[in-house]
Amino acid sequence: VTIRLYDVAGQDSNHRFSPFCWRIKMALSHKGLPFETIPWHLTDKSAIADSGQGRAPVIEDGEHTLHDSWRIACYLDSAYPNTPPLFTDASAKAHALFIKFWCERDLHDAIRPIIILDLLKAFHEKDKAYFRESREKLFKMTLERFAAEEEKKQAALDRALVPLRDSVSLNQYIGGAQPSFADFIVFGAFQWARAVSPTQLVTSSDPIYAWRDRLLDAYGGIAGKAKGYAV
């Protein structure tokens, strides 16, 4: 059975930038599970209504429909125990959950203002107003204001990246000698930026850059070949 993944797409339906969907594309690739992606737009709520909510990623695997990248990862390890694990055991999974929360707060919050205007441009025309309105309500300011303060943004990113840099200076992956779902979580944030923004987040001499390169090249280069900026 080929797993179907609803994957956020832009004005160009081959343009895929959701950090949460990238987690799952990397996870499925890591496990060697065949899958196809279905381009999905933020306002296509009816297409994923079976999942009981309105956000991608959503996967359909035979009779199972699931949403939420963390739940999908747990499901994949459980449903396909004879494939390379995303979590090697319960303790590794609990630690990865900490890294997920770090990523969604510290790293996403640091990257978001840097890329948000480029991200807005990438969305399908029919999604742009929805994206702007929902985010401006959340941030309580215009996207343009949210994106301002150039110097502060880079300083905040540099500070946020410290534990990642220290980790991948000592190990090949956050998961050690092999990537774990923690790698895919954090890598998703970099794919989000790379897909939409020409801004270079880390220099080529940064250990994070080499770590990202390893994941861009992994699994036949599924991430590296995807539409984005070579930054």
Added chain:
Amino acid sequence: VTIRLYDVAGQDSNHRFSPFCWRIKMALSHKGLPFETIPWHLTDKSAIADSGQGRAPVIEDGEHTLHDSWRIACYLDSAYPNTPPLFTDASAKAHALFIKFWCERDLHDAIRPIIILDLLKAFHEKDKAYFRESREKLFKMTLERFAAEEEKKQAALDRALVPLRDSVSLNQYIGGAQPSFADFIVFGAFQWARAVSPTQLVTSSDPIYAWRDRLLDAYGGIAGKAKGYAV
């Protein structure tokens, strides 16, 4: 063989506040290994000269002398494989390394200005000048200036604590159903504060408070019974 741990002590030799030494006291307790602590002062460099460097924790285990809390933890799992693990496997260990770097940067940096003047007071008279001079050189400002800006400090701590709060809202420990060395690393930062400062870092309704309570009570209450403030 009883393991000997050189443990940073204050003016009162029963006052033990090093976050790095707390990691090891919790780790040894978790593993059920008998140990004794030797009160050690920052300026007693000769007492730990065998370790080839000048900072605690240092352990002596028979013929082995080791320093650095991470290396000591790795040694303990390796030397005592039939005791409860600090790291369940290589991936859990790699993830814990990320959490260590997060803790030492984000959490220690957020707690340090809140407690530093109380910490200075706790040191032995012969250590106070050394502590002040070495830290003022590092921070490039006086300790009093470093400790200023009351509102900023609490806001920085609240922000830093997010991934920890999210984790221990879902799991009993950072390591899941059982504590791992990642718990002891992060707990060490709270013991550092609790030992010297009356400042309450988290309120009693915070999930972090309940997590800390579990570790204060663990292993016969070794941490909870230690000299400190009931905050």
